Amino acid sequence: MKYDRIHNFAAGPAVLPLSVVEKLAEQLPNLKGTGIGLMEISHRSKTFDAVVRSAQARLRRILSIPDDYEILFLQGGASLQFIMAPMNLLERGDKIDFLNTGVWSKKAIKEAALVGDVRVAYDGSVHNFAHVCTDDEYTVRPDAKVLHYTTNNTIYGTEFFRTPKSDGLPLVSDMSSDIASRPVEVGKHHLIYAGAQKNLGPSGVTVVILKKEILERVPSGLPSMLDYRTHVKEQSLFNTPCTIGIYVVDEILGWIEDFGGLEAVARNNEAKAARIYTELDRSDFWKPHAEPESRSRMNITWRIHDPTLEETFLAEAAQAGFSGLKGHRSVGGIRASVYNYCPMESVDALVAFMTDFERRHG
Numbered sequence: 001m002k003y004d005r006i007h008n009f010a011a012g013p014a015v016l017p018l019s020v021v022e023k024l025a026e027q028l029p030n031l032k033g034t035g036i037g038l039m040e041i042s043h044r045s046k047t048f049d050a051v052v053r054s055a056q057a058r059l060r061r062i063l064s065i066p067d068d069y070e071i072l073f074l075q076g077g078a079s080l081q082f083i084m085a086p087m088n089l090l091e092r093g094d095k096i097d098f099l100n101t102g103v104w105s106k107k108a109i110k111e112a113a114l115v116g117d118v119r120v121a122y123d124g125s126v127h128n129f130a131h132v133c134t135d136d137e138y139t140v141r142p143d144a145k146v147l148h149y150t151t152n153n154t155i156y157g158t159e160f161f162r163t164p165k166s167d168g169l170p171l172v173s174d175m176s177s178d179i180a181s182r183p184v185e186v187g188k189h190h191l192i193y194a195g196a197q198k199n200l201g202p203s204g205v206t207v208v209i210l211k212k213e214i215l216e217r218v219p220s221g222l223p224s225m226l227d228y229r230t231h232v233k234e235q236s237l238f239n240t241p242c243t244i245g246i247y248v249v250d251e252i253l254g255w256i257e258d259f260g261g262l263e264a265v266a267r268n269n270e271a272k273a274a275r276i277y278t279e280l281d282r283s284d285f286w287k288p289h290a291e292p293e294s295r296s297r298m299n300i301t302w303r304i305h306d307p308t309l310e311e312t313f314l315a316e317a318a319q320a321g322f323s324g325l326k327g328h329r330s331v332g333g334i335r336a337s338v339y340n341y342c343p344m345e346s347v348d349a350l351v352a353f354m355t356d357f358e359r360r361h362g
């Protein structure tokens with residue numbers, strides 16, 4: 001492959017389109033003909049301001065974000081949103097319900113408990129998070145202020161393909177690992193947040209999409225940096241943002257538009273994931289972790305029927321030019337992350353490697 005790139009299946013930061021990486025390289029010494037490099041230009045310059053506006057406008061178009069929502073580019077990752085969201089949405093002691101579908105939900109629950117009265121409405125730990133819940137598997141407290149869920153469970157490889165019921169509660173979602181991979185019903189959420197480093201660009205930028213009405217009820221006394229109103233007022237330029245990251249997000253969004261938008265991206269993701277799941281279902285040699293109806297199109301997780309072969313699989317895969325395939329310790333085994341920009345070529349190469357591995361070791 002060009003530049004000796006190998007097949008990268010990392011869970012994030014993850015593979016980006018080569019055309020965007022090349023464009024970035026071009027802009028580093030001189031951004032858009034200003035004579036100033038991308039890493040060196042002021043975030044207050046007209047040129048950079050236009051980048052932020054373009055990224056916001058593109059995200060609004062691509063995700064069909066209604067006009068009564070704000071779009072922010074913050075820092076601190078999704079991990080900061082685990083606490084920032086409850087701080088802005090709850091008064092101390094207010095009730096917040098959670099769908100616990102994996103490690104990242106648990107981390108969000110732990111942080112929210114610092115502010116609110118947390119209840120886990122659905123707990124997937126009983127089946128080691130092999131599926132996400134259906135609407136009849138949980139109830140919410142009618143007097144809760146928020147229901148929080150994680151759309152895609154990066155570690156377990158499960159995903160919600162519909163917006164879960166919230167029975168009228170404002171819905172908050174961590175979409176870090178599947179944002180911009182398919183259309184979503186933004187209007188059914190009060191708040192969506194996502195670290196950029198899977199489907200939107202490099203690490204260092206966190207996208208926050210929030211319904212404007214939230215801003216009317218933010219408790220007073222929050223530190224400026226942790227108050228959504230600060231960032232809305234200053235349009236993501238309250239302090240120095242991750243300028244290079246926002247530039248890449250804008251370029252990535254341009255890539256998505258050129259590709260045909262989220263419907264086209266979703267079809268491509270479905271096709272890529274289907275190739276790997278077909279291989280996993282072909283033989284009892286493989287043991288996929290996620291139950292079929294919850295299978296993530298972003299992170300595909302599996303074990304080998306004889307777990308002692310997993311080390312061999314990973315070692316041989318590394319030798320053959322595949323990277324990032326080791327499963328997270330909570331599941332073990334193997335994980336292939338096939339976000340938007342993982343090329344079909346890499347997926348086909350992986351499937352061919354798996355088929356050959358099964359032939360030799362099965």
Ligand SMILES: Cc1ncc(COP(=O)(O)O)c(C=O)c1O
Nearest residue numbers: 077078079104154174176177195
């Ligand atoms: C679903 C999900 N939420 C949150 C995080 C944490 O994101 P960050 O490292 O941006 O804080 C991750 C990271 O992989 C994730 O996959």
